[in-house]
Amino acid sequence: xxxxxxxxxxxxxxxxxxxxxxxxxxxxxxxxxxxxxxxxxxxxxxxxxxxxxxxxxxxxxxxxxxxxxxxxxxxxxxxxxxxxxxxxxxxxxxxxxxxxxxxxxxxxxxxxxxxxxxxxxxxxxxxxxxxxxxxxxxxxxxxxxxxxxxxxxxxxxxxxxxxxxxxxxxxxxxxxxxxxxxxxxxxxxxxxxxxxxxxxxxxxxxxxxxxxxxxxxxxxxxxxxxxxxxxxxxxxxxxxxxxxxxxxxxxxxxxxxxxxxxxxxxxxxxxxxxxxxxxxxxxxxxxxxxxxxxxxxxxxxxxxxxxxxxxxxxxxxxxxxxxxxxxxxxxxxxxxxxxx
Amino acid sequence: xxxxxxxxxxxxxxxxxxxxxxxxxxxxxxxxxxxxxxxxxxxxxxxxxxxxxxxxxxxxxxxxxxxxxxxxxxxxxxxxxxxxxxxxxxxxxxxxxxxxxxxxxxxxxxxxxxxxxxxxxxxxxxxxxxxxxxxxxxxxxxxxxxxxxxxxxxxxxxxxxxxxxxxxxxxxxxxxxxxxxxxxxxxxxxxxxxxxxxxxxxxxxxxxxxxxxxxxxxxxxxxxxxxxxxxxxxxxxxxxxxxxxxxxxxxxxxxxxxxxxxxxxxxxxxxxxxxxxxxxxxxxxxxxxxxxxxxxxxxxxxxxxxxxxxxxxxxxxxxxxxxxxxxxxxxxxxxxxxxx
Numbered sequence: 272x273x274x275x276x277x278x279x280x281x282x283x284x285x286x287x288x289x290x291x292x293x294x295x296x297x298x299x300x301x302x303x304x305x306x307x308x309x310x311x312x313x314x315x316x317x318x319x320x321x322x323x324x325x326x327x328x329x330x331x332x333x334x335x336x337x338x339x340x341x342x343x344x345x346x347x348x349x350x351x352x353x354x355x356x357x358x359x360x361x362x363x364x365x366x367x368x369x370x371x372x373x374x375x376x377x378x379x380x381x382x383x384x385x386x387x388x389x390x391x392x393x394x395x396x397x398x399x400x401x402x403x404x405x406x407x408x409x410x411x412x413x414x415x416x417x418x419x420x421x422x423x424x425x426x427x428x429x430x431x432x433x434x435x436x437x438x439x440x441x442x443x444x445x446x447x448x449x450x451x452x453x454x455x456x457x458x459x460x461x462x463x464x465x466x467x468x469x470x471x472x473x474x475x476x477x478x479x480x481x482x483x484x485x486x487x488x489x490x491x492x493x494x495x496x497x498x499x500x501x502x503x504x505x506x507x508x509x510x511x512x513x514x515x516x517x518x519x520x521x522x523x524x525x526x527x528x529x530x531x532x533x534x535x536x537x538x539x540x541x542x543x544x545x546x547x548x549x550x551x552x553x554x555x556x557x558x559x560x561x562x563x564x565x566x567x568x569x570x571x572x573x574x575x576x577x578x579x580x581x582x583x584x585x586x587x588x589x590x591x592x593x594x595x596x597x598x599x600x601x602x603x604x605x606x607x608x609x610x611x
Numbered sequence: 612x613x614x615x616x617x618x619x620x621x622x623x624x625x626x627x628x629x630x631x632x633x634x635x636x637x638x639x640x641x642x643x644x645x646x647x648x649x650x651x652x653x654x655x656x657x658x659x660x661x662x663x664x665x666x667x668x669x670x671x672x673x674x675x676x677x678x679x680x681x682x683x684x685x686x687x688x689x690x691x692x693x694x695x696x697x698x699x700x701x702x703x704x705x706x707x708x709x710x711x712x713x714x715x716x717x718x719x720x721x722x723x724x725x726x727x728x729x730x731x732x733x734x735x736x737x738x739x740x741x742x743x744x745x746x747x748x749x750x751x752x753x754x755x756x757x758x759x760x761x762x763x764x765x766x767x768x769x770x771x772x773x774x775x776x777x778x779x780x781x782x783x784x785x786x787x788x789x790x791x792x793x794x795x796x797x798x799x800x801x802x803x804x805x806x807x808x809x810x811x812x813x814x815x816x817x818x819x820x821x822x823x824x825x826x827x828x829x830x831x832x833x834x835x836x837x838x839x840x841x842x843x844x845x846x847x848x849x850x851x852x853x854x855x856x857x858x859x860x861x862x863x864x865x866x867x868x869x870x871x872x873x874x875x876x877x878x879x880x881x882x883x884x885x886x887x888x889x890x891x892x893x894x895x896x897x898x899x900x901x902x903x904x905x906x907x908x909x910x911x912x913x914x915x916x917x918x919x920x921x922x923x924x925x926x927x928x929x930x931x932x933x934x935x936x937x938x939x940x941x942x943x944x945x946x947x948x949x950x951x
Contacts, residue, residue, distance in 0.1 A: 355686055366722070376703040530898055
C-alpha cells in the first residue's frame with residue numbers, strides 16, 4: 272500500500288536495479304567506469320518504472336535544466352498578466368519550463384537572490400527591473416543568460432527589449448496640445464522604473480517645448496493602483512480650476528481616473544479628457560473606451576525570449592538593446608480628433 | 612574571459628576539487644564510501660565557489676526540489692491572476708519555488724504530462740481541473756502530492772479546497788426572485804468545469820423550485836471572455852421581450868454584459884439587473900459596481916497550500932475536501948434591495 276517514491280532518487284534506482292548507489296551515479300553522469308551490462312540494467316529499470324529520465328538526474332548530467340526563471344511584479348495588473356501569459360506561451364513552444372518569482376513577495380530579495388545563486392535555471396527574464404534593485408546585477412554577474420523585458424536599465428550591457436515609452440508619451444502630449452489643452456494633470460509613480468520615468472519625462476518635454484509646465488497641484492505621485500488614479504482624479508477635479516485633461520502613465524491608473532471622474536459626475540470627454548498608456552484589452556471595453564498608447568507586448572516578448580535563447584546557445588554574443596515604437600490609439604475618452 | 616559555468620555540474624566540482632567525478636557523486640549522495648578528507652575537500656570547493664550548494668545536486672541528494680508545480684489556465688483573467696499572486700506569495704513564505712504551467716498553452720497536455728513524469732517538483736496545485744483532462748489523474752497516480760483548488764472533481768480521492776459555488780448561485784437566484792424577476796438571462800460556459808456546472812445548476816435549481824425555467828433564447832453558452840458576455844447581452848437585449856435580469860457565471864462575463872447593455876443604451880439597473888460571480892477587485896470599481904458572489908480566494912489558497920504541505924510531509928494522510936461559503940455582495944448593478 273506504500274505510495275511510490277516522491278522523486279526517483281539515485282537510492283531508489285539503486286534498490287530497483289540491485290546495484291550500488293555510486294554505480295547509479297556513474298550511469299547518470301555518463302561515467303566510462305560502468306560496464307555495458309550494468310548500464311543497460313540501470314537504464315532498463317528507469318524505462319520500466321514508466322519514468323522519463325528524472326529531470327534532476329538529467330540536469331546533473333547535462334548542466335541544463337530546460338527551465339527559465341521569470342522575475343515579475345504585479346501579476347494582477349492586466350498588462351503584466353498578459354505579458355506573463357505570452358512569456359509562458361513562448362517558453363512552452365520551445366520546450367522550456369517557467370519558474371515564476373514574484374519579486375513583490377520577497378521585498379528584501381533574499382529568496383530571489385538565493386535562487387540566482389542556486390542556478391536552478393538556464394536563463395532569466397526580468398520584466399520588473401527597478402533602478403534600486405540589485406537582482407539583475409546579481410543575475411548578470413552569475414553568468415546566467417539574462418534578458419530585461421519591458422523595463423530597462425541603460426547602463427547595463429545586457430540584452431533588453433523595451434517599448435519606446437519616451438516617444439509614445441511625446442506623441443500623446445503633442446496630440447493633447449494640438450487639441451488645445453493647456454492645463455493638464457499627470458498621474459504618475461516614483462521614477463524608480465524606466466517605464467514611469469520615460470513616460471513622464473517624454474510627456475513633460477513636449478509640454479516644455481511649448482512653454483507649458485504642469486502645475487504642482489495637478490501632479491499626483493503614487494503607486495500603480497486603480498485606487499491611486501481614483502484618489503488623484505478626485506483631488507484634482509475638486510479644485511476651483513481643474514485640469515481639462517489628465518494623462519495617467521498606465522491604463523489601470525487611467526481607469527481609476529475615469530472612475531474618480533464618474534464618482535464626481537464629471538463627464539468624459541465633454542468636461543475632461545483622459546489618456547492612459549499600455550493599450551490593455553480592457554482599454555477597448557465600452558466602460559473605459561480609453562485613448563492610450565499601445566505597447567507592442569507580443570513583439571517585446573517574442574524578441575526578448577529569442578534573445579535569451581540566442582544567449583543560452585552563445586553566452587559571448589554582443590548584447591542587443593531594442594526599442595520598439597509605441598503607437599497612439601485614440602478612443603472615446605478624448606474627443607475623436609483625427610491625428611493630422 | 613570565459614564566463615562562469617552555467618550550472619555547477621559534478622564535472623565542474625570534480626575538476627575544481629581534483630577528484631574523480633564518481634567521488635563527487637558519492638559526496639553529493641552522502642555515500643559512506645568517501646573518506647573524511649576527500650569529502651571536506653569537495654565541500655570546501657563548493658563553499659569557495661561562492662555557490663550555495665547547487666539546487667540540482669541538493670535535489671539529487673535529498674529527493675526534494677523545494678518547488679511546487681502550478682497548473683493554471685487563463686492567467687489573464689482577474690480572478691485567476693489574483694489566485695496566482697496569492698499562491699506565489701504563500702509558497703514563497705514557505706521557501707518554495709513556483710513552476711507555472713499554463714495548460715492553455717499545451718492543448719494536448721504533452722508537455723504538462725511529461726513534466727509530471729519527470730518529477731520536477733515536490734507537489735502539484737491544480738486550479739483549472741476539468742472533467743475532460745487527464746492531468747490530475749496522471750499527477751495523482753504518479754504519487755506526487757497534489758491538491759485541487761477552486762475547481763474540483765468529486766470522484767477523486769484527493770485534497771480539494773473549493774468555494775461553495777452551488778450555494779452562492781442559489782443565494783443569488785433567491786435574491787433575484789424576491790425582487791420580482793421572472794424572466795432571467797443566463798450567460799454561462801460548457802459544463803466541463805465544476806465551477807460553471809455548480810453555478811448554473813444551483814441557480815437553475817432555485818428557479819425550478821419556484822416553477823420558473825429559463826427560456827432557451829435567454830441562455831448563452833460560450834467561453835469565459837468579456838466578448839462572449841458582450842455578444843450574449845446584445846443578442847438577448849435585442850429581442851422583443853428581453854430578460855429583466857442577467858446572471859453571468861463570472862465577473863468578466865458580467866462586465867461584458869454591462870458593456871453590451873451600455874452599447875445598446877440599456878440602463879442598469881433601471882432597465883436591467885446584472886449579476887456576476889467571483890467578486891474580483893474590479894467588480895467594486897464605479898465602472899461596473901457589480902452585484903456578485905464573493906469567492907473567498909485568500910482562504911482557498913491558504914488552506915490549499917497548507918493541505919499540500921501536510922501531504923508532502925505525510926503522503927498517507929486522509930484526503931480532505933473543503934467547501935468554503937460564498938457570500939452575496941449587492942452593489943449598484945442591481946437595485947439596492949436589502950437582503951431580508
